[in-house]
Amino acid sequence: MIGKIAGALFGFLLVRHFLGALAGLWIGHLFDKALQRMNDKGNVEEWLISNDAKQSIFFYTTFSVMGHVxxxxxxxxxxxxKTANDFMAQMRLNEQQVAEAxxxxxxxxxxxxxxKKKIKQFKNHFGNRRxxxxxxxxxQIQTAYSDSILEADEYNxxxxxxxxxxxxxxxxTQLIAMWEAEMRFQNYKQQQQEKYKQYDRKSSSSQEAxxxxxxxAYAVIGVSDRDSVRDIKRAYKRLMSQNHPDKLVAKGLPPEMMEVAKQKTQDIQSAYEIIKKARDF
Structure with a gap:
């Protein structure tokens, strides 16, 4: 708007005719458009480095790659x-977020x-956040294991x-082993919760996990029975820090995924307690 006014005024003063004013108005219009494009570009670039942008990219890339897997x-x-729907339920998404997912x-x-393009975009924003x-x-490993079988195409x-x-x-390979063990932790926990919900204990499933x-427990922590107590404690602390929900959100994890991170830390804690009891430390 400023460009239009200034251009019209300058054009009229230059040629002392309304045609000069029109010419100046047009030039001012082009100036305003160029200025708007620069502002828009600045806004886009500012948005792209914001937490909102990072969280949106993490969210959309996660679910699109889940579909691909x-x-x-x-x-x-x-x-x-079911895995995708359970994941959405665990995240407590609203209707709009479910539709987007x-x-x-x-x-x-x-x-x-x-x-390749999607992962590259993801890496551009999170490549320095291992x-x-x-x-x-x-x-994605969890998605591949939806039917408890990791097929060759999924693995590749x-x-x-x-x-x-x-x-x-x-x-x-290590992450897969950790997830297989964690899956057994979660299956057992889920079955125990369902069991206690039963009023008639006899009606509970006979095939208990x-x-x-x-x-x-060792696998969930990413250690073995040959590792020292010191190494186990280090691995535990590293995992708990790495999966701390608040820290992950601060780095760009969508807040809705905090529940997923919390589940992870609970499994790590449960595994650590089993090891502590077995190793008496």
């Missing part, structure tokens, strides 16, 4: 859908989904994602 073996199974999941299932990259990768896709995020095959073993 679910489709890796050829078709999306009911188990994959489902849109992202559907996009990931499409033929020609630009996985804990967030690992959190993201663990969610996970390797691809892991490498793009800076994790090697050995890192992925086994209590997590000491080996499972």
């Amino acid at each position: 679910a489709k890796a073996s050829g078709r999306v199974t009911p188990e994959h859908i 489902k849109d992202a999941f559907r996009e990931g299932k499409l033929l020609g989904f630009p996985l 804990d967030l990259c690992q959190f993201f990768l663990e969610i 896709l996970l390797i691809n994602i892991a490498k793009q995020l800076g994790f090697n095959k050995r890192n992925l 086994k209590a997590p073993s000491l080996l499972d």
Whole structure:
């Protein structure tokens, strides 16, 4: 608007005619548009480095890649859908967020989904946050294990994602082992909760999940029975710090995913208590 007024005035004074004013008005209009584009660009760049942008990118990339992982073996199974829905429920998403998550999941299932481009965009924002990259990768591992079986196509896709995020095959193998053990912790905990909800204990399932073993506990912490107490304590503290919900959110994790992080820290704590009892420290 300032450009239009100044241009019209300058044009009129220059040629002392209304045509000069019109010419100046047009030039001022172009100036205003250029100025607006510069402001818009500044606003976009400012938004792209904001926490809101980072959290939106984390959220949408997570669900779109989940859809891609679910489709890796050829078709999306009911188990994959259940995992995605359970994940949304755990995050306590509102209707709009659920719709956005489902849109992202559907996009990931499409033929020609630009996985490399999506991961690159994700890495541009979180590449220096290894804990967030690992959190993201663990969610994809969980998706691949929806039916409790890791198929070859799913595994190869996970390797691809892991490498793009800076994790090697050995890192992925350890994360898979940790998730398999954590899955047994969660299955046991869930069954115990359902059992106590039963008024008639006789009607509970006869096929009860086994209590997590000491080996499972070691796997969740990422250590072995050969490691010293000192090393186990270090690994435990590192994991608890790495998965602390408030810290992750401050680094760009969507607040809705805090519940997922809390579940992770609870499993780590439970595993650590089992090890402490077994090793008497």
